[in-house]
Amino acid sequence: MQVFSSRVAVITGAGSGFGREFALTAAELGMRLVLADIQLEPLDETQKMVEAKGATAVTAVCDVSKAADVESLAALAMSSFGGVNLLFNNAGVGSGGLVWENTIKDWEWVLGVNVWGVIHGVRVFTPLMLEQAKADPGYEGHIVNTASMAGLLSPQLMGAYNVSKHAVVALSETLYHDLDAVQAHEQDRAEGRRRQLDCSVLCPAFVPTGISQSHRARPSDLS
DSSP: OOOOTTOEEEEESTTSHHHHHHHHHHHHTTOEEEEEESOHHHHHHHHHHHHHTTOOEEEEEOOTTSHHHHHHHHHHHHHHHSOOSEEEEOOOOOOOBOTTTOOHHHHHHHHIIIIIHHHHHHHHHHHHHHHHHHHOTTOOEEEEEEOOGGGTSOOTTBHHHHHHHHHHHHHHHHHHHHHHHHSOOHHHHHTTOOOSEEEEEEOOOSOOSSGGGGGGGOOGGGO
């Protein structure tokens, strides 16, 4: 993407950490925002912060592990702004401990948010974004999936988290190649024609994003 002003960004995990910072940066770039988080209070705080920068923002309480919630998020983006240019699949949770001591509920919670959340985002939004590209030769879109250095390495006492982030890296690399299969090929790019929809995977190291407190939003049925 080269142009951001007036474009539409959808951000999950927008109530804290990278999601909030991404929202603030997008607001400064003049983007219109669809902000999602599982917790209402921090989500409302982010909305106030971006609106203070002059951005237009709508919000949704969203559990990204649930397909219906992500589908509703896409519907909100389309009804509010008519399209999506930038998708930030960022919501994530963490659970530590010895890998053989993680409970079934631990695995279900971490994989539900960190893996299925990204799967749902890719599954729901990619077709919408490709349709926009098909209808508008000037369309630019990008999908960013948040993984981690734990998706490239395997630190101790982080088994479920490591597995989830390795999955996000693999999904993102596959998405990159699949987008290549349906868009411009090497000859097109050599002639200056870029892919209208592209993707990236973010692999940060240890950053104080608040993920260590993610248990505060853990559903009771997965506790």
